[in-house]
Amino acid sequence: MTQTAADAAELLVRQHRRIAGLLGEVRVGGERGESFAELVRLMAAHESVEESLVHSAVGRSGAENVDARLHEERQLLGVLAELYELGVDHPEFGRKFDRFADMVSMHLASEEVQELPILRESASTADARRIAAAIEMVETFIPSRGTADGERPAVAPPLPLFTRLCDAVDAGLGRA
Ligand SMILES: [Fe+2]
Ligand SMILES: [Fe+2]
Numbered sequence: 001m002t003q004t005a006a007d008a009a010e011l012l013v014r015q016h017r018r019i020a021g022l023l024g025e026v027r028v029g030g031e032r033g034e035s036f037a038e039l040v041r042l043m044a045a046h047e048s049v050e051e052s053l054v055h056s057a058v059g060r061s062g063a064e065n066v067d068a069r070l071h072e073e074r075q076l077l078g079v080l081a082e083l084y085e086l087g088v089d090h091p092e093f094g095r096k097f098d099r100f101a102d103m104v105s106m107h108l109a110s111e112e113v114q115e116l117p118i119l120r121e122s123a124s125t126a127d128a129r130r131i132a133a134a135i136e137m138v139e140t141f142i143p144s145r146g147t148a149d150g151e152r153p154a155v156a157p158p159l160p161l162f163t164r165l166c167d168a169v170d171a172g173l174g175r176a
Contacts, residue, residue, distance in 0.1 A: 005128040009120045011135045012054065015046045016108045023101040032088045037155035038142065043080060043104075044158055045138035047073045048165035050111075053131050058115045061122035065114055072107045079103065080158045134169045141165060 019042055025035035051073060059066040079100045086093050119128070141161070 002123075002125050002128060004125050004132065005123040006120050008123065008128040008131040008135070009116045011132055012046075012050075012116060012119075013112070015042065015135070016112065018042060019046065019104065019108065023104060026088075026097055027094075027101060033155065036083075036088050040080060040084060040155060040158050041142045041161065043076070044156075044162040044165055045141050047077065048162055048169055049131060049134045049138055052166050052169040053127070053134055054115065054119065057123050057127040057131065058118045060127075061118050061124075063115050063118045065110075069107070069111060069115065072103070072110070076100070076103060076107060077158055077162055084155065084158055134172070137168065137172055138165050 019039065022035050022039040022042065026032055026039060051070060055063075055066045055070055079096075083093065083097060083100060086096065119131075123131075
């Protein structure tokens, strides 16, 4: 294990925890619009790095079922787009979001069991550096909460945002 690979895996785990926290916030209600806006941006950012870099890196290192994770991500982004179209105030939003949250939780757990240990143990330093740099770059698309001016993230359509971020990751870092 290299420190760089451990750091890259840790950055992904931290995003997983943040996604899980936002799923809970949207489920509970409260400031549902703001939480959903942040979730859309975070998921688009997180999955763009995984699709562009992480799955291929762990696949090269011997991970199995990489295609299944890619398939799940496409499904999740599709449902996220449907939720975005529905809007948080729609009467069907809560029920649909509950199913989505369960799907996301299973996806994150599968990655943590099947991919992240391989990333930690076997990823090349070059792959790990690329992943860490891409995470840092896409994080700039996710406004953090509690900024001095109180600005909160605006909700963005998930699929165009995801495509834009994949392009940014590919352009900024290049594929291996
Ligand atoms: Fe993923
Ligand atoms: Fe992930």
